[in-house]
Amino acid sequence: DVKVTQSSRYLVKRTGEKVFLECVQDMDHENMFWYRQDPGLGLRLIYFSYDVKMKEKGDIPEGYSVSREKKERFSLILESASTNQTSMYLCASASGGANQPQHFGDGTRLSIL
């Protein structure tokens, strides 16, 4: 079974803080993704990575950056957290090639005060 592990289940931070969300997968997947999920808006793609040190912007990258130094780890960084970044953050991974489903971590519920 694919295992995608997110570092925190719940996190509370203050406005202006730098926030790191970590994600690790154990299936040697090439592709990793960060989403946020908000009521009524569904899952929205923030960034994704198809290889080590490679990254591409998703649909809502503003206010976020990512890092993929190792194949198994994909980090999401909020450079200066704001209250509108309060959300559920979901990491996913998928093997390479077309038509591959994504496997999700448990999610991190982030609150910015």
Add this chain to the structure above:
Amino acid sequence: RKEVEQDPGPFNVPEGATVAFNCTYSNSASQSFFWYRQDCRKEPKLLMSVYSSGNEDGRFTAQLNRASQYISLLIRDSKLSDSATYLCVVNSNTGTASKLTFGTGTRLQVTL
């Protein structure tokens, strides 16, 4: 127009009923399709892929109509444990990675 559209529901059905959800997508170049299930406050989990010829997995049947650009999910003999939100998901291959676009989900509540 949203890339992937679903009726948000909720669909309230009695145990044992048959229920169907539809989903439409706007990108005619979309290549693969999935249904995910998401329980309250949990992560989405893959329910089934959707193949061009239609496919069945136990009580669940998925169908794809490329000409009309819609996908359907049929659940027969509903169980209480089927209560969840069902997400329609469409894959657009960017060339570098598979990019999934998610619908906002259809909520199903199965009752006694």
